[in-house]
Amino acid sequence: MGRGVAAGKARTMTDVEAAWMGAMVEGEGHYFLHPPDSKSRNVGLRIGVAVTNTDPEIMSACLRLTQTGKVDYKGFANSRIATARKPCYRWAIQAWTDTLNVLRQLRPYSMKAQAALNEIGAFYGAPV
Numbered sequence: 001m002g003r004g005v006a007a008g009k010a011r012t013m014t015d016v017e018a019a020w021m022g023a024m025v026e027g028e029g030h031y032f033l034h035p036p037d038s039k040s041r042n043v044g045l046r047i048g049v050a051v052t053n054t055d056p057e058i059m060s061a062c063l064r065l066t067q068t069g070k071v072d073y074k075g076f077a078n079s080r081i082a083t084a085r086k087p088c089y090r091w092a093i094q095a096w097t098d099t100l101n102v103l104r105q106l107r108p109y110s111m112k113a114q115a116a117l118n119e120i121g122a123f124y125g126a127p128v
Contacts, residue, residue: 010093010101011067021065021102022109024051024058031103031116033123045123047099047116050092062091066102069093100128 013021025031029051036043051062052074059071069092076085093099100120106113121128 009067010098011065013065013105017065018105019109021062022106022113024053024062025049025106025112026110028053028058029112031112033116033119035123044096045120046094047096047103047120048092048094049099049102049113049116050090052088052090054086054088056087056089059089059091066093066098068095068098068102104128 029049031049032047034046036045051059053059056071063069063071071089071091074088074090076088093102103113103116107117117128
């Protein structure tokens, strides 16, 4: 874990693969948008998409289907019962072009992808 694929290499998924990824983002994932930061050199919107799950095979599938991002070990999932805790993994993309490419492919299958693209478009004043 902790290894990824070079940015700019997002794979074009089939409709079935995009639907599966859309369902994963919808059920187990989130997107993030960070506005420009006056304290750093960041002059544009920073975007990303991530899926968190306790099954490393699901995270591996996210990486294989998109051919971008990386999978990290995030510790243990929250649970009130210590013996019920499971290791937790996170697949994430933060490269601008890859994130945009994946979100566009997931748009028909994920309301979160639709919302992210709408917010990016609103920020820049143009449809994405």
